[in-house]
Amino acid sequence: MILIPILAVLIGVIIGLLMHHPFTGNLGQYLAVGCLAGLDTVCGGIRSGYEGKFHTDIFVSGFITNLVIAISMAWLGDRIYIDLYQAVALVLGWRIFTNLSLIRRSILNQWRDARERRRQEELAKQSRASSANLGDPASN
């Protein structure tokens, strides 16, 4: 399941390359900050999906508002000569790390649970088979 969003990002990259229109100057800098916000939101969406708390409206609105907030903070920082984009980069980088570690944990947990369940089923099957063997003397 995690592969589909990754594939989607790659498709976006290909579309972007076909558009062949890299942003120049300040606009590019602001979009780069926006990219961090977008990456954080997408990671957060995957995480909440794995945790079973996903809501489309929260996710989509989060994507847009995070983008706007990140870009406007970078813009504001440039207006008042404070490197506010560094604060944005720090917080978003932090959150991306947290989200990715939680995704990793969820995937590993899911995987371990599935293995454990298979083992239990295997055991149950074996015990059923052995009890059936015991209970049916004709098979001996």
Place this chain on the structure above:
Amino acid sequence: MNPFAKRIKPQDNWVIPVSILGVVLGIMFTSAWVTQQNRPTRLGLTDPSQEQRIALGPIDLQQKNAQLAQEVARLRDEKTRLENSVATQTGSSKLLNQELQAAKEFACLTDVEGPGVVVTLRDSQKPVTEYVQDQIIHDGDVLRVVNELWNAGANAISVNNNRVAPTTAIRCVGSTILVNNTPVASPIAVRAIGDPATLLGALNLPGGVLSEIRSTDPAMVQIDTVSEMTISAFTGSTQMKFSKVPPVTGKLSP
């Protein structure tokens, strides 16, 4: 009805929205990516420390630049050869070609050979003192040496094999000295073709360009005279974007 609806389990409802915005994110990243096209417009907007890190550019860019410089040199050689072969026929074209070759030599577009001096400037190896700024070679030092060599009658100068041409700038970005926009680092070899004795005398003038550096550490400067060396041609752009030659008016003299 919806063929996808049945396959998606309720706990996987996040995949489609996340994927859609993932596509948007991919487009955003490629648009924000720094490429050859938008690199110049964005370089000035970075932190000084980051600018210094990326000023040298990716390695492949340097290799490509070196390849292109070689290509330019090869094509200019080829051009000279063709000009010479065209001009062997008649007297007037021969004369024109001679003038053309002389102009090209003056414009630093040809390799040149001759005697001269090699001035090697290197950062001081002594332990760092409080005058650390004096212990390293700056763009200004290189510039002053080049200036002095021109003044002493040098015919051709190169700095670490970058030919000093009419449009050459010697400056620094961060802690890197740039000659013709190519980074050079200590030790910096300034080669000059000219009369070795005159050049040497000019460089060693008391109170001259090198005396200040020598007073910090004599080992920072080394001058060798060379009886024969080759200085390669300028490989940068020769296009004139803004200037043009005014048309010649007046009658031709008979």
